[in-house]
Amino acid sequence: MNNPKKNIAANLRYLRNKHGLSQEEVAEKVGVSRQAVAKWESGDSLPDILKCETLADLYNVSLNDLVRYDPEEEGLPIPPKNKHIFGVVTLGERGQIVLPKEARDTLNLKAGDKLVVLGDTNPTRAGIALIDTKTFLLMTGQVIDNFLKK
Numbered sequence: 237m238n239n240p241k242k243n244i245a246a247n248l249r250y251l252r253n254k255h256g257l258s259q260e261e262v263a264e265k266v267g268v269s270r271q272a273v274a275k276w277e278s279g280d281s282l283p284d285i286l287k288c289e290t291l292a293d294l295y296n297v298s299l300n301d302l303v304r305y306d307p308e309e310e311g312l313p314i315p316p317k318n319k320h321i322f323g324v325v326t327l328g329e330r331g332q333i334v335l336p337k338e339a340r341d342t343l344n345l346k347a348g349d350k351l352v353v354l355g356d357t358n359p360t361r362a363g364i365a366l367i368d369t370k371t372f373l374l375m376t377g378q379v380i381d382n383f384l385k386k
Contacts, residue, residue: 245279251295
């Protein structure tokens with residue numbers, strides 16, 4: 237981690253702008269002055285742990301990410317709570333990918349686990365997603381045993 241104070245400041249600036257809030261609005265929601273928010277965002281001071289918790293809840297990010305996430309090192313802005321960016325994978329000739337170890341560990345995936353591949357071809361949000369079959373069945377309420385045996 238480069239500089240925790242710099243990371244917190246960058247994360248707070250980004251999150252406030254992403255949520256379309258003014259420093260005054262954040263100050264009101266957190267119970268501090270606008271000047272305190274400005275100092276946090278400039279890195280001149282740090283919010284106490286209770287204010288960090290309130291800010292994390294306000295912006296729907298984990299407290300750990302609010303404090304420790306380094307957007308420069310990661311190359312991406314701070315993610316929402318319980319959302320992860322595990323890195324980039326390369327698609328093999330036959331369509332195979334290798335999930336990063338951190339993803340397998342975080343999601344408790346093991347060899348032999350079955351995943352459902354979902355796709356969206358809408359040009360504004362095209363992409364694929366993987367979801368474990370048990371969660372998919374719970375979400376959809378459908379039994380797709382024949383499909384999963386393929």
